[in-house]
Amino acid sequence: MGNKLFSQVTALTGLPEELIGPELKGLLERKGVAPEQVTMESLREALADYLAQVSLQIEGEACFHELDTVNGIRQ
Incomplete structure (x- = not known):
């Protein structure tokens, strides 16, 4: 499958290829997988x-925002 699957996924996101291509390539490389x-x-x-990473990041940001609200700090 390789490059064909990679190309299909980048196209199906609907995002500009120059944006999603490197991001997806980086995700795969961190798992030890070349796009091909x-x-x-x-x-x-x-x-x-x-x-999972994005979810944890959003969760962490929500906690900080909640603490700021409790402490009277507004952004």
Whole structure:
């Protein structure tokens, strides 16, 4: 599958290829997968890790915002 799958996924996001291509490539490389070797399973794992990271980041930001509100700090 490899490059064809990588190209399909970047196109299906609807985002500019110059934006999503490097981001997706980086996600895969952190999992030790080159874009030309990507499979559905490796893509699924990389995206699951990415979503977990984003979720934790958003959760952390929400906690800081909540603390600011409790302490009377407004942004």
